Amino acid sequence: NAGVTQTPKFRILKIGQSMTLQCTQDMNHNYMYWYRQDPGMGLKLIYYSVGAGITDKGEVPNGYNVSRSTTEDFPLRLELAAPSQTSVYFCASIPAGLAGSEQFFGPGTRLTVL
């Protein structure tokens, strides 16, 4: 299993540009999450999904959109990039309803908006 994969690893955007951060997991996990981590801070939840076709907002959803057409993929879309979106973005997944199951993380995407 590859686990959780994210692309790209790095990206520089200009203000106003758009992009999609890709996230794929091959563990058949129901729950998937997008977090952002600003320097010296913890992780904040952007969006989450409890299964294909079901998504909802987390703590900091403004400026982002998501979709979940398959169990494996959970892309994060940035529209009209702003400097405040400069951050490291992590995708994660959990199998449903198992207290002994870990949250698995992708390697992250480091995004800079100039």
Added chain:
Amino acid sequence: KQEVTQIPAALSVPEGENLVLNCSFTDSAIYNLQWFRQDPGKGLTSLLLIQSSQREQTSGRLNASLDKSSGRSTLYIAASQPGDSATYLCAGRDSGGYQKVTFGIGTKLQVIP
């Protein structure tokens, strides 16, 4: 709303010392608690997970405990090494809804040779 706090924010110790990192949470109805390690510029590596029904978990030199009644978890690192230098994050997972995971901001550990 679950809140997770980690104290201290930073810690510097000489090599070989045993140390304890603290994590506190406000909602005792926690499903599990997971400890992660994060190296600078890197992703999160899972260290230990404690289910709500468990009191502790061990892996090598690491031991994590969970006390739901007091809202605390500790990560004990024995015989610290310079390679242990990293930021350590704890995260509490809810049982209901979308199984929200709430993170602390971490303890930055430096082990001095």
